[in-house]
Amino acid sequence: MRVFVTGGTGLLGNNVLRQLEAAGHESVALVRQPPESKVFAGLSTRLVHGDLFSEETIDRAVADCDAVVHSAALIHLGWTRLAESMRINRDGTKAIVDACIKYDRKLLHVGTVDSIAIGSKRAPANESTPMTSSTQNIPCSYVVSKKASVETVLDGVRRGLRATIVHPGFMLGPWDWKPSSGRMIVEVSKAWRPFAPRGGASVCDVRDVAAAVIAGIEHASQDGRQYILGGHNITYFQLWKEITRRTGTRGPVTPTGPLALWVAGIVGDFKTRITNRESDINSAAIRMSSLFHWYDSSRAENELGYQIRGLEETLDDAIQWIC
Template identity: 50%
Template sequence: MRVFVTGGTGLLGNTIIRKLCQAGYDVLALVRGTPAPEVFAGLDVEFFVSDLAANDLAGSDLAGSDAIDNKCDSDNASVDPADDDLDQAIASCDAVIHSAALIHLGWNRVDESMRVNRDGTRRIVGACLNNGKKLTYIGTVNAIALGSRQVQADENTPTDHAGGQVECAYVQSKRASLQLIHQAVKQGLDAAIIHPGFMLGPWDWKPSSGRMLLEVGKGWKPIAPSGGCSLCDSRDVADGVIAAMKANTVPGREFIMAGHNWTYQKLWAEMAKRMGTRPPIRAAGPGMEYLAGLAGDLLARVTGKEPDFNSAGVTMSAQYHWYSSQRAITELGYQIRDADETLDTSSQWIRDRFILPTTAVGR
């Protein structure tokens, strides 16, 4: 069986490819350019070079940024035909896993996020429809309902629960992509939709979510964000994605693949233990979070570059992204490993990759 995979240089995509290769699948990986040699070292992978965000479909609505407006009106969602090369690449495969995405938790870069996340998904969807291929789409819990301290959100939780998600660039573009998938299902697309929680794991080359481990490892962070996340292992999510690809799922069915619902203060304390730094002493209060977000927004206006501590990102870090993975566990056999194993492996990977000392007590 031959599988087309996007996002292969990212944490989840790279892990999926490794799992597929280990299981004997043939893999055709979409890349934007020549990847660093270590990213695919030892893997028997064929590459297809393309930029899903490129506006090069002459005569297609994709070439315009307003094909679907930023409010994600599903009634106006449309699927453009894929370009010939992408269409042929997907035609040569038996299944498609679309993991590529731009993650920007801020108010800026909305157009760029839409081009990568929404319009890139549209091209993949078009090729899957043209060739009758099943699409396993990697969404995000940020595109669905928000959890709370009292409630673990699931696939049926109303999207306005706990005040709803922060409408930053990432949330807008991934929600637009999700609605596009559901519109395509009405046109005959066979799709399974996976919403991962906060993933950590090895092979985080850039890094992505491993940046949190890296920052904790650089020195003491006395104040942690006041919210929480659902910690999961990218290897478990990759197994779940492959299970969804193989399963005879109802087209358009969504599956949350999350994990341990922890506060950021607990998560940072566990990270600090493994990275050799001191744990945080408290969580940020509302006033501190407001000032941090305001400072980040002002800095973005002055410099033209939005920092991570903008008001969108700060507000999201004060929310409880806590989720139930019961549907994926029941229907796909999704498993959640012990958090210690995930943190041990991930912290070792970050230390080795970025040459951090094993211990640096007091930093």
């Protein structure tokens, strides 16, 4: 098959392109600027230039393919840039949905676990876990806009779209060019950070997620069914310890206390207001990193053959790639 991939310069998109190639499929990638040659090295992917709002380019690319993987997104963990996030993540998805309906092409939409319910250590969330007030109203531009992107796809399904939605956890692994989540590895191994965030993540391997994305295009029911692609549910404190043990740097001492986080949020937001530039430490990002994003991926394991490899392999390979 020939697959049109948005976000192909990103962590997940690039891994999807590489696995499509390895499986003998053709691919076409949307790029906004001429990419560095290393990003597409070894791939026979055809590049088309434009963004999610380049109507003619999108139209032609979708018409010319059998399926679309939409993984382009703006990932801003903060409360500013909401309009920009909505434009890219919701309206950009609408442009892709409309083209897929027009040419009757299958869509695999990449969501995020951050936009669905949050579970607990004893009961990790699955696709049916109801939202609660603490998970429904997180004022983070990324979360709000990604939720809106899922609604846009589901609305498309009601209009005849054939679609599957996947929600990856915290992905680590190779081909993280920017880097995306690999930035955490860079940050914790660059300078000593004694206090880790309070919450936790479902850490998964981007290669396993990419394989499930391709399985989703090939085998899913395409009726808007949603799949969590999580991994190992661990605290950031444990994760940082694992990373620093491997990089040979000093690990965290303790998770941050609630009072310190509250103060850091206020100071971060104040700095944002006076500099007009939001730093990584802000109230929305702190709220996100204080939650336990722990997930159960059984549905994807049973229906898409999703496999979660050992955390050791993921961390070793991600660190080797980044460092």
